[in-house]
Amino acid sequence: MSDNVSVLGFDTSGAHCGAAYFSGGDVVSAAYEDMKRGQAERLPEMIAEVMEAADADIGQLSAIGVGVGPGNFTGIRISISYARGLAMALGIPAVGVDLFDALALGQDRDMVLCLKAPRDSFYIQIRAGAEVSDITTWTPGNDLTFPSGAICLGENADILANELGIERMPAKYAPASAIARIAAHRFRDTVDRPKPLYLRPADAAPSSTPAPTIIT
């Protein structure tokens, strides 16, 4: 990767707002705030602050990296919609990065990755060497098969660590920093625009009023 690649990464897929500016092979400036709501207002400001702290011009970006979840649907769409608008105006690619890839960045051990899912459950992905499992939903108290010697990391990973009796590690990078780094590697090969990683179908029930029988 050439040193003049510069990438803006951001993520609002959980109860946080994060942005990072990657340039010259490393993250130059970054910000992270815990946040339950208000990301739609804070994200553009935070990005401006991160760019200013690095004395960087948004017009010089090579690409944008954005977190696609899994996580909070509204939060994911806030970042993705902003990324797609910014990418269109700047004429550069926007790269969707899933949060498991962000969590796993810089780790070389076998891992149980976890992200918060609704009702005290977790989204789980297991990585053993080069093998990446499908994402499953797991609730504490149930069985979970994982490679021996695996570590766990992610949101509320202490719960997993206790339950499974395995070692817990912090993620090496904050989500936005990991996303910017990953996007810097992927943007040249990215064709699709970022879209949310939904693990549940939309909450919708078919109409409860049946149509009447038509007598002919």
Next chain:
Amino acid sequence: MKDIEIILGIESSCDDTAAAVVTADRRILSSIVADQTMLHSAFGGVVPEIAARAHAEKLDFAVEQALSEADVTLKDIHAIAVTAGPGLIGGVMSGVMLAKGLATGSGLPLIGVNHLVGHALTPRLTDDLAFPYLMLLVSGGHCQFLIVNGPDQFERLGGTIDDAPGEAFDKVARLLGLSQPGGPSIEIAAQSGNDKAFAFPRPLLNRDGMDMSFSGLKTAVLRSRDAIISEKGGISLKDQSDLAASFQSAVTDLLVEKSRRAIQVYLEQSPVQPALAVAGGVAANTLVRAGLKDLTSKMSVEFIAPPLPLCTDNAAMIAWVGHELRRIGHPGMTPLVPRPRWPLDPRRPSMLGSGKKGAKA
């Protein structure tokens, strides 16, 4: 081209994903509307999460198509106008964030626009109508009378206290086994029906003021239908047509009578060019339109009905509001924060959804 301002409009507050390019001299260079009817058809109404998912992945394509059909690029645009409410928050959020991204990347000014103002100012885009005029906004989500005094001055005379008529058309269509959207299918079924076959109520008709109610009417149609079903085990095509015609007639009577009162109140202001303008999908109904036309001609008031694609949700009207606001030096919603509720006339909040979060529209 350079001297005349051009605005890009973006609309995503319900189930239409829309983008448009409009000039300050009232030319619509493009107006893209991708509707989601198919996505929602199985659920008997617009499902907010399904709408939000579609907007998030389709809106930028709509913008690209609008720019390309208008044969302009972002460099030719002077400002971006986006619907910031009221509406389904997931869709509004996607539209506002996309617009913020576009504005940040292009350096263009961004104007947050009220969706209802879009409908209310459409007669100025289509017919260059002078203020003040009376507006009947009658759609799937809204029903209200407004006196439009200026681009940011609205006086709300009254509106529905429960369902919007468009919603009632959709629900009644479903009850009668007719296809969605309900407006056109009820209109077609009603053509062969007897509008006096069923004596449906005209809620609030004899009550003073310009408030309306459509929920009870819908329930009355359901009761009549169920009575037929329990007698015959189903409804005949004739029952279907008669129910549709009687329902449509009740809606028309309500809208026409309440319009008569609204016009009386409006005429007290002695407008120079008295006019009643309509917007919203229900304004496309032939019977409603004929009733209003007849009423206005009797009262010597001009009747303005914009073409259907500009009556229903679209982004050209949002771009147009951008022009109107810029002309009076109004920055739009500041700060720009997506709002599910945003009444036009804060002095007279709607009776609709006025819970602890305030009036909806």
